[in-house]
Amino acid sequence: MDLQQQLITIQQDLGLISSEIVLMVGAMGLLIAGLFKVPLFGIKSMAAGLLVLAMWLVPTTQGLFFDQTLLRDDQTYFLSHLLPMATLVVVMFKFQKHQNYEFYFLMISVLVGAMFMLGANNFLILYIAIELTSYGSYLLTGFRFDRLGSEASIKYLLFGGVSSAVMIFGISLLYGANLSLYFQAFHLTPMSAIGLLLFMVGLLFKTSVVPFHLWTPATYEGAPTDAVAFLSVVPKIAGFAVLYHILSLVGHLHPFVIDLILILAIGSIILGTLGALLQTDVKRMLSYGAIAHSGMILPLCLFEVALGAFKYYVIIYAIMNVTAFLFIQLHEREGNVSFSNLAGLGAKHPFMGFLSVIWSISLVGLPPTAGFIAKFFLFSMAWVSYLASGSGYWMAFIVIGVLSSTVALYFYLRLPYFYFFKPKSDLKLTFHKMHMLLLTVLTISLIYLFLQPDILDKFAPILKP
16 A cells, blocks of 8 residues: 555544544643633533534444554444543533633543543554553642642652553563554463563553552542542543453453452452541542442453443443542532531431432442442353353452442441431531532432443444444
8 A cells, every 4th residue: 555545544534533633622722712811611611512522423433444553343432422421521510719721621631542542453552542641640630739639649640650661561572472563463472461461550550450559549539529530430441441352352361361350350349348448538438449349340351242231330330430529529618528527418408418328329239229230230240250160269259249349338328327417517518500410410310220221222223333
């Protein structure tokens, strides 16, 4: 293929990244608008419009494009809507305390990196997308502009830098073993296996899997709460999607690899659950809960036939996490929120307390919420895998997962318990009607998705070209 034909092919394929192009150009437009002192409401409206347009432009065409470096399939299409939707919710919830238009620019930059992660079919392209996601994440973490935020940002940067170095070393081994960076060129040899494991370190870092979770509690505590709501969903789901894609391409996994992934999952569940028990700060409690949920999602990446269960779990996880952190943001006035700050607020705000009960129960995994269905799908597939393989690690995962859900009753339901049953605090709150409406819709959707767990199947004609 000569140069002219290559240029024609690239021009034809540009439409397949129209969402990403719109977001990149729009992000630069947000910076320019900020420099010209456009009111924050206008910048917020521009960001929301960009996200809606990006979702509308997501292509339905499937296959490999851009010289096979870009993949478009059902999962990419689905997540290319879910991630901008989660970002849109955070944008709509963002408090207008300061003229920080850079916040919206960074969020959209991270989203662009995450969307390229979803479609990457080449280890180098994937690495660049991960780094684009990471740089914006480091800056968002420090957006409180205080000591705690700066400390969290530095910790995140240091851990992220080390994981990036390990990833690039893994890529070099993969190229040396396969003489190619395309996913399809992967052949299982000792060198390529080591390279793949090193590369996966970066993905496990992004997804807060033990032992690569050390940055998570400090980052969640020190970052602005709306930034945490975003970072706990968008980069994390993108990381799990890439992990799912890579493991499905490897084909039949060696039992040792499966056991190793299950050990990491079990470790994440145990550490996340025990860590959450010890917290008095609500955001730190949710951060350890997110680590435990990472342990729940990780085994779903082993099932090539479990795309439906994977989709369902990540969308429920996104709704639960965004709802929880936005609820906390509504109660922040000065500094972070501890359980004692919420004491007795149920007497003044019973409806908010009712909403907290629903999303807390969903995080535990109890009916009548979608969190129960998500864990039911997960444990059902784990049980089938145990019967097929006889591996004790699968049984250990099921037992520890169920026990951790039981323990989670204590630390998740502490929030509504303090809200309703503890002596009244002096905190005086007023809630914006738009924020209340958005929080209500998100919370009620957890009940709706429990009653209609096959909702994704009903939208199958939309999710497929």
